[in-house]
Amino acid sequence: MKSGIRGLSILVGTTAVTLAAMSLSAVASPTPAAGGAGNPYSPSAGHPYRHGAVPTLSQNAKMKSYAAAHPNAVSAATGPETLSYGGGIDGIGVQSGHSKVYLVFYGTQWGTQSTDASGNLTFSGDAKGGAPVAQNMFKGIGTNNELWSADLTQWCDGPNVSSGATSCPANANFIPYQAGGVLSGVWYDNSAASPSTASGHQLGVEAVKAASHFGNTTAAANRDAYYVVLSPHGTNPDSYQGQYCAWHDYNGDSTLSGGAVASSVGDVAFSNQPYNMDSGAGCGVGFANSPGTLDGWTMTLGHEWQEMMSDQNPAGGWTNHTGSSYNGQENSDECAWIAAGTAGGAANIAFATGTFTEQASWSNDTNNCAITHPIVGGGGGGNTVTVTNPGSKTGTVGTATSLQISATDSGTGTTLTYSATGLPTGLSINASTGLISGTPSAAGSFSVTAKATDNTGASGTATFTWTISGGGGGGCSGQILKNGGFESGSTSWSATAGVINTDGAHAHSGTGYAWLDGYGRTHTDTLSQSVVIPAGCAASLTYYLYIQSSEGTTTAYDKLTLTANGTVVRSLSNVSKGTGYVARSVNLSAFAGQTVTLKWTGTEDSSLTTSFFIDDQAVTLS
Numbered sequence: 243m244k245s246g247i248r249g250l251s252i253l254v255g256t257t258a259v260t261l262a263a264m265s266l267s268a269v270a271s272p273t274p275a276a277g278g279a280g281n282p283y284s285p286s287a288g289h290p291y292r293h294g295a296v297p298t299l300s301q302n303a304k305m306k307s308y309a310a311a312h313p314n315a316v317s318a319a320t321g322p323e324t325l326s327y328g329g330g331i332d333g334i335g336v337q338s339g340h341s342k343v344y345l346v347f348y349g350t351q352w353g354t355q356s357t358d359a360s361g362n363l364t365f366s367g368d369a370k371g372g373a374p375v376a377q378n379m380f381k382g383i384g385t386n387n388e389l390w391s392a393d394l395t396q397w398c399d400g401p402n403v404s405s406g407a408t409s410c411p412a413n414a415n416f417i418p419y420q421a422g423g424v425l426s427g428v429w430y431d432n433s434a435a436s437p438s439t440a441s442g443h444q445l446g447v448e449a450v451k452a453a454s455h456f457g458n459t460t461a462a463a464n465r466d467a468y469y470v471v472l473s474p475h476g477t478n479p480d481s482y483q484g485q486y487c488a489w490h491d492y493n494g495d496s497t498l499s500g501g502a503v504a505s506s507v508g509d510v511a512f513s514n515q516p517y518n519m520d521s522g523a524g525c526g527v528g529f530a531n532s533p534g535t536l537d538g539w540t541m542t543l544g545h546e547w548q549e550m551m552s553d554q555n556p557a558g559g560w561t562n563h564t565g566s567s568y569n570g571q572e573n574s575d576e577c578a579w580i581a582a583g584t585a586g587g588a589a590n591i592a593f594a595t596g597t598f599t600e601q602a603s604w605s606n607d608t609n610n611c612a613i614t615h616p617i618v619g620g621g622g623g624g625n626t627v628t629v630t631n632p633g634s635k636t637g638t639v640g641t642a643t644s645l646q647i648s649a650t651d652s653g654t655g656t657t658l659t660y661s662a663t664g665l666p667t668g669l670s671i672n673a674s675t676g677l678i679s680g681t682p683s684a685a686g687s688f689s690v691t692a693k694a695t696d697n698t699g700a701s702g703t704a705t706f707t708w709t710i711s712g713g714g715g716g717g718c719s720g721q722i723l724k725n726g727g728f729e730s731g732s733t734s735w736s737a738t739a740g741v742i743n744t745d746g747a748h749a750h751s752g753t754g755y756a757w758l759d760g761y762g763r764t765h766t767d768t769l770s771q772s773v774v775i776p777a778g779c780a781a782s783l784t785y786y787l788y789i790q791s792s793e794g795t796t797t798a799y800d801k802l803t804l805t806a807n808g809t810v811v812r813s814l815s816n817v818s819k820g821t822g823y824v825a826r827s828v829n830l831s832a833f834a835g836q837t838v839t840l841k842w843t844g845t846e847d848s849s850l851t852t853s854f855f856i857d858d859q860a861v862t863l864s
Contacts, residue, residue: 283301284305285486286570290497292480292486294572295575296545297485297579324408324609325562327407330559334509334554336415339466341468342427346472351435351474352430355432357736362374367474371535372472376470376472376540382423383420390544395418396605398415408606409606419701421701431448436479438477440477440480441480442498443499443501446493447503449503452469461507468512469511470543470546479514487521488545489546509555518542519536526538529599540599540600541601574603576603577601585611586613591613627649627652632706634706634708639683639711640682643682646676647662647704648676651694658694660672664689666686671692691703721863722781723773723783728743741767750823750857751857758844758853759846769842772837773861775838775863776835777834780829780863781863782829785826789820789853799847801815804843807836807838807839812828815852
């Protein structure tokens with residue numbers, strides 16, 4: 243029997259408070275938002291754990307007004323906005339590896355979970371559609387040659403960085419450019435309702451719980467991890483309404499409301515991400531676009547991620563220590579709520595997964611609020627590599643093909659090497675020339691990411707779709723289902739939370755398997771993948787199925803169905819339960835000439851458990 247619920251391994255210069263007034267009074271140059279530990283209007287006043295808290299627009303106006311009336315002496319010769327290094331906490335200053343972002347949808351109020359065409363979790367309680375946008379945003383960071391996130395590559399940590407430093411030595415541990423996206427997992431924790439007003443401590447507990455859920459059970463596993471705790475519509479986590487829109491911290495902060503959170507898995511970085519569309523224009527609805535429903539949502543998600551990257555265990559990373567009105571602020575705090583269209587203002591950033599509204603972050607090396615920035619430091623010594631996107635490509639099974647990947651480098655005297663992921667079966671890339679060639683051996687639609695890297699470490703990517711259709715002769719042979727044994731986790735599959743597992747506990751072979759239902763209550767799980775069956779080909783699905791049930795064998799209470807493009811092609815239930823895996827097959831020849839979505843649906847009634855284990859699937863052409 244399953245135990246518990248398992249999830250997917252989820253500026254103004256006046257005090258006017260209307261959005262129109264805020265936009266009209268926005269500064270025309272990158273004058274950072276006012277803040278400071280001593281500002282009584284700061285969301286962190288009396289709540290020091292609210293690191294990087296994004297004030298509401300009206301609260302931001304009050305902060306600026308107070309700062310203007312109470313100027314502080316500035317002791318730093320480099321300027322009042324300059325950030326300096328805090329020396330690290332537990333040896334951690336910045337996230338100097340490839341970031342692993344985990345989204346935690348906290349509480350049953352998110353509603354019924356589904357999956358969209360892009361494999362994102364969606365929820366019936368998410369009226370504004372924030373959940374899939376958050377997933378696509380973190381998937382897209384570091385794609386499409388975007389340079390919004392490249393501002394981070396100037397920050398660093400490590401033993402060679404002195405406390406108080408305002409720039410990084412060459413031998414520091416730099417934040418690398420986050421090529422290829424940073425989303426590493428999504429979990430719907432519907433084990434209980436989210437508190438109506440969760441404390442900082444409760445949010446930290448949820449983050450530590452998520453770390454264990456995702457298998458990050460050591461300090462090393464959490465060194466580059468970040469858990470975004472997303473509270474549902476209608477809740478008021480840490481009393482954010484009217485004060486702020488989001489903040490970040492780590493579990494070991496003793497100032498957390500309720501105290502530090504004990505952890506056996508190392509330091510856990512997390513953020514409090516309210517459903518801040520509930521605050522309307524105060525948290526950025528319509529800030530840069532019309533209607534701009536999710537402007538503030540993506541801006542605050544990006545704000546907190548950039549601050550976590552540059553100050554992972556606050557305040558051991560890069561913060562303001564000048565004693566000015568910016569005292570205590572992080573890189574994104576200093577550039578919050580600068581109007582779109584002005585220098586250093588918010589802008590729409592195009593990732594490979596969509597376009598998202600983001601804000602600028604403070605840059606020491608350029609002395610301004612940077613919405614884009616060259617890749618520097620550990621990201622490649624200032625070089626920028628650009629890969630030309632070839633656009634969508636097509637091919638045919640059994641017919642040789644080739645594609646030349648082209649790239650340019652802003653540096654001189656550098657050498658490029660090439661790599662690619664997601665290539666159609668049978669194709670490969672020449673690392674020296676960038677030529678992709680070969681003979682496709684399987685039909686399907688492939689998402690290909692081509693990458694070029696120079697000898698300084700700078701790199702660029704381009705992502706495109708390559709569709710291979712079935713051909714004659716050799717086109718009617720081979721196996722076309724991807725990752726049928728789940729050994730690569732959820733790759734190529736769309737599934738509800740907790741279905742795909744790689745712990746080997748119930749695998750037919752290897753370590754991967756799918757586990758539908760088994761909760762002993764009313765529940766539905768799904769698992770799906772699309773394949774292209776060439777015209778004129780016969781096709782069959784083979785799979786291994788183990789039905790483990792506490793139900794009897796006379797009445798079908800818990801059911802498993804397989805559909806092909808919505809047509810039921812196999813129905814099973816607890817009646818067919820057994821003691822181990824059984825090999826089965828389904829003829830799919832009737833779907834020749836079509837792209838076929840194969841979807842397993844397991845439904846469980848209100849009592850007694852039935853688990854449907856599926857492994858080692860294959861769709862074979864003949």
